Amino acid sequence: MKTCRCSVMGMVQGVGFRFWTVRTASALNLTGWVRNRSDGAVELLACGTEDAVAALQEKLWEGPPYSRVAQVTCTDALAPDPPCPDFSIQY
Numbered sequence: 001m002k003t004c005r006c007s008v009m010g011m012v013q014g015v016g017f018r019f020w021t022v023r024t025a026s027a028l029n030l031t032g033w034v035r036n037r038s039d040g041a042v043e044l045l046a047c048g049t050e051d052a053v054a055a056l057q058e059k060l061w062e063g064p065p066y067s068r069v070a071q072v073t074c075t076d077a078l079a080p081d082p083p084c085p086d087f088s089i090q091y
Helices: 017-027 050-059
Strands: 002-011 031-036 042-048 068-076 087-089
Touching: 002 050, 017 031, 017 042, 017 050, 017 087, 042 050
Parallel strands: 031 087
Antiparallel strands: 002 042, 002 068, 031 042
16 A cells, blocks of 8 residues: 655645535545645645556646646655545645
């Protein structure tokens, strides 16, 4: 299992990026969370197989139709304890 924390910058708030991330990550059988940050970025933590995490990292560059991704930064992270039961939006 692999866990990563990603920050996505650009026009990523107010365009459905968090909802798109939940659908995309869930389709890849990932668990974790996604949230807006006060600096205008979207942050997420994803846990799953190495291939699924890598696939999400690639898809983050696409985002939903009205987003404009300028930068994606991902780093390895520790798995949450307790583990996330699914992929959800944090408010």
